[in-house]
Amino acid sequence: MNSHASLIERLTCQLGQLAVPLAYPSQELRQLVEARLDALPLPGRGCTLERWRALAAVGACDLSLAKLYEGHTDALAILHELGAAGHAEADTPSTWAVWAAEAPGARVRLHVDGDSARISGTKAWCSGAQDVSHAVLTAWAPDAEQPQLVAVALRQPGVSISTAAWQAVGMAASASADVHFDEVPAQQVGAAGAYLARPGFWQGGAGVAACWLGGAAALAQALHRACDPASGRPPDAHRLAALGRVDVQLAAAAALLRETAAWIDAHPQADAQWMALRARQCVEAAARQVLDETTRALGATSLCRDAAFARRAADLSVFIRQSHAARDDAAIGGQLAQRHSPGVPAWTL
Incomplete structure (x- = not known):
């Protein structure tokens, strides 16, 4: 068994011991980090699919935990890609987040004086801010046209930190906060604009969809169990039809994620935007259908008397909104329109 398969096996084993839904996913994140179960293979190094399998496994356990775990492992990948991995090395394991959203009226300013840098201002949409120890975030130097990544x-x-604006039901436990910085020391990571320019940006963006797929598959498992003849219930044609439709959607989404991971490993320095957005949109569509099919087939009982199912359904409906919906569809179309040949290999066998 290779080391990556062993890590996923150990990760799955530890996740299986957790009682879901999790009240405090940040505690479980720390446990995973302390057990070195965050040492995922880096994207684009030949084992991207193994990385995504780990993300999907955490997503199947708890999506709020997956949000924190994906952010932590993405931060480690960013620091490594931009030659700043030393920031994450410490005797005491650190937990990290990536905060790059640029909300209106919430911008972090960067002031550099020689070798020292300080940040001031407010950063919005900071998942896990109350619990993680470090963050990689975007900040703006005076008159800059592109943001600068800093580690803090x-x-x-x-x-x-303020969570006053966080009124979520779905993904509530991920606790996205507003974080204010007042002349706080920080370390620059890479050059200005490096966050978006690096190949890992879209590689990581596709990996988020693995978390969505894991959450959707966990909901589908509940429907599968309800259709199992061993459950003692008579076969229900409507539930079986729903299970069939769910199977088609999840199998197609998983296949496209596998294809995307293989493409990234074969083209590690290429712009993966088209591949990443296509995979994300496919998984989002599958997740939306899984949500609809499972809740219709299982009825109100699953949402009112099964805490784990109800939490997963609420979390998934919010998490997939990290997609940009029709804007991402338009971006895919724009990428295709710019290609010289009208023949698209992905449309043929």
């Missing part, structure tokens, strides 16, 4: 320790003076 959060447990220091000048950092204040």
